[in-house]
Amino acid sequence: xxxxxxxxxxxxxxxxxxxxxxxxxxxxxxxxxxxxxxxxxxxxxxxxxxxxxxxxxxxxxxxxxxxxxxxxxxxxxxxxx
Numbered sequence: 001x002x003x004x005x006x007x008x009x010x011x012x013x014x015x016x017x018x019x020x021x022x023x024x025x026x027x028x029x030x031x032x033x034x035x036x037x038x039x040x041x042x043x044x045x046x047x048x049x050x051x052x053x054x055x056x057x058x059x060x061x062x063x064x065x066x067x068x069x070x071x072x073x074x075x076x077x078x079x080x081x
Contacts, residue, residue: 001028001062002025007030016035017033017034028062
């Protein structure tokens with residue numbers, strides 16, 4: 001898979017999400033920013049993101065995905081430093 005394909009799947013599966021995906025075809029990292037993560041635990045946030053790519057993980061097409069999920073407010077604070 002290519003980073004852009006993963007980005008498209010995540011953004012289609014989580015309305016209003018912005019995904020930044022990097023990787024080398026084997027291991028990927030996704031930074032996902034969405035209002036949908038408001039008041040969710042880190043585990044629930046990651047479950048939402050994994051749900052968007054579950055078919056690709058199950059098929060072996062996507063092997064490793066590290067997820068960092070943020071609300072827009074958390075992302076703003078992180079990048080204001």
